[in-house]
Amino acid sequence: MFFYVVAGVTMGLGLYCVITRGRGRSSRRSRPSLLFTVMYWLYSKTHVGYWYHRHLLTKAREKYPDGHSVTSAVTFGDLKIQPVAIVSDNYSYVVMNTKRRIAVVVDPSDPEAVQAYVKQEGIQLAAVLTTHKHWDHSGGNHALKRMFPGLPIYGSATDGVPGLTNPVLDGDMIQVGGLEFHVMSTPGHTVGHVVYQLDGAPFQAPDSLFTGDLLFIGGCGRTFEGDAATMLKSLEKVSSQPDNTIIWPGHEYTLENLLYGETIDGDNENIREKLRWTKDRRKARMATCPSTVGDEKQHNVFLRTRDPAVAEAVGMATRRLTGVTEEFQASVLAELREMKDKFKVST
Ligand SMILES: [Zn+2]
Structure with a gap:
């Protein structure tokens, strides 16, 4: 005992x-x-x-019997994306083609919540997309395979995703029920982390990016299985997408991220405005997702490692902006990340 x-x-x-x-x-x-x-x-x-x-x-x-946050679906014609608030701060996303009554779910680590939603909507669950192996993202895979026999489980071939049936590599396309996802390899948080880019064109919508633990609103994931240079390249894959690309992150971390961002670049009106908006939303436990690539480039300090104000805030003077190298940016990112790891929200 x-x-x-x-x-x-x-x-x-x-x-x-x-x-x-x-x-x-x-x-x-x-x-x-x-x-x-x-x-x-x-x-x-x-x-x-x-x-x-x-x-x-x-x-x-x-x-949280009704989920940690109040979520609402975003709809573009026959495309509907429903965040599902699970565990203490995770999001799964049910992506539906409402015309065909088919759905794909991203990171369904609470299988019962996903099963209940699918039943309520009367849709067919056709695939699971897993961003990475951590259980708060992949922990529902085995159970969903049992609930929906034959259900394909997509994920990185190199990440050890539980229940994996359909391994994917960078550049792969996944087509399910009129929904088309492009796989981007984004290592750093884990060695095989991937993000999924949904093609919005068939629905006259912007593309959507399901970013798992790579990019959050106002923040980025920890570098558990990669260095800052690897993480920087992965973040740049996302930030180089069109500004109207919709970001669907794996966690509700926005308030803490922006409070940290304010300590780095407190004069930045974009951060302050987003923080005010976030405080209002969180008072009512309302979800802060989604965001967009364009907005993240404005208020997310982890996407601004070229910015002299950010570099100086982490103790790295930038005398020549034109001389900023990837190595320099990676050093700024490493400092930002370590400072964030130690950051505590004062109450
Ligand atoms: Zn993770």
């Missing part, structure tokens, strides 16, 4: 470290601690992580 108590407490503390703080406890640019490495391995590579995910899911359902 004593062993299980000690093991449980140790695991809980370790996973708490993994989930909430990542490498933030280590010093700047230092290697992750042994405890972090072991706990991350247990979380991401074994079913210990799955059990922990189910524990968090149960707790979140008790705390």
Whole structure:
């Protein structure tokens, strides 16, 4: 009994470290601690992580019986995209072709919530798209395969996605029920992280990007399995898309991200305005998704590593903007990320 108590407490503390703080406890640019490495391995590579995910899911359902945020669908003709608020701050997205009554779901880590939504809408679930292996994104894959026999599970061929049936690579196209998704490899958060770009043209809509834990509104994911240079390239793949591209992030982190952004570039009116809007929304627990590439380039400091104000805020003087190199930008991104890991919202 004593062993299980000690093991449980140790695991809980370790996973708490993994989930909430990542490498933030280590010093700047230092290697992750042994405890972090072991706990991350247990979380991401074994079913210990799955059990922990189910524990968090149960707790979140008790705390938020109707979901952590109030969401609303976005519709363009026969295209409907419905965010589903799951766990304590994750989003799954049900992408529907309402004319054909077919849906694809992105990162459905609460399979029961997705099943209930599909039943309520009376649509056929035709595929699962997984951005990466972390259980809060992939933890519903096995259960959904059991609920919907033959359901294809898409995800990176290199990420170890649970329940994977249809591995994808950078540049692949996925066509399901009149919905066409383009796969972009975006490593950094995990080694095989991908984002999915939905072609909006058939619906006279902008493209939509489901960005998982690569890009959030006002923020970006932690670099668990890649360095800052890798993350920078992945972020640039997204920021180089047309400004009207719609961003659907994997988490509701907007308020904390913008509060951090304000500490970096407090004179930036774009950040301040978005922060005011976000505070109002969150008072009523309303979701802040979606955003757009154009807006993110204005208020997301992680997409502004070329900006002298951002570089200076992280202690890197920029004397010659024209001399900014990718290596320099990666250094700015690494500093930004480490400072964010240590950032705490004051209450
Ligand atoms: Zn993740």
